[in-house]
Amino acid sequence: MTILTKIVEDKAKRIPEWKEKYEDLEVPNVKRASFIAAIKKSSDLAIIAEIKKASPSKGVLSENFAPLKIAEAYEASQVTCISVLTDEAFFQGGFPILDAVSDKVATPLLCKDFIIDPIQIKMAALHGASCILLIAAILEKEELVQLKNVADKYGLDTLVEIHNEDEWEKIKDLSFPLVGINNRNLHTFEVSLTTTLELVDAVKYSGALVISESGIFTRSDVELVAKAGVDGLLVGEAFMKTDSVATLKEEFSVRKELRV
């Protein structure tokens, strides 16, 4: 059994409890900061900076984890969007963190979780997200369509994540406007930026915006994926471990013209 299977199994166990808690709540019709619009509008390659206390591959990344301080530093450094881990069991995140961050900053927020049921999308909407993540590796094509429709209903954008050619084949005719290429294999934790280089052309050709996710640590990593043509980066660990968010944000900033 891989870690991804374990995470999804754990998620499935929690769904009934969440349904009971959230099913009768109404999602208020609030105006959300648009995640996709922010990525399009940015004159630099978009930087999605992540708030992640721990991960199954790396353990605890931040001993004195202070999510609101991190969120404020991200906003002050003008990152394009912020990703908030809401998985508790494996990433030590949570919906209360998303909620508190959304009260604090106006930057559009991604609810970073392993979504397998519409109730989780409702929770994302109730806790201030602008965008949800759908992971092609854990969802059937029909489920991806259904969950995307639920996100649309709540006015949330969707970032759909792929890691290989098969997953791209699964989603390519579904017209997702925002596609993440995860450089990390969620079954083995192996990370390689080559994943982005291999998939970026096909995804771009479809007209989708492309985000390179995971394993980006240096300016040369950024330039490698930038030159390959991505529209943005999703960076977790490097930001969680830096002494200066502002300096790292500067170091990772590149003009969109650098893309081919």
Ligand SMILES: O=P(O)(O)OC[C@@H](O)[C@@H](O)c1c[nH]c2ccccc12
């Ligand atoms: O910390 P990194 O290597 O910069 O990675 C960030 C982000 O891409 C990673 O956290 C991630 C990508 N896809 C996910 C799906 C679920 C949980 C986490 C993730």
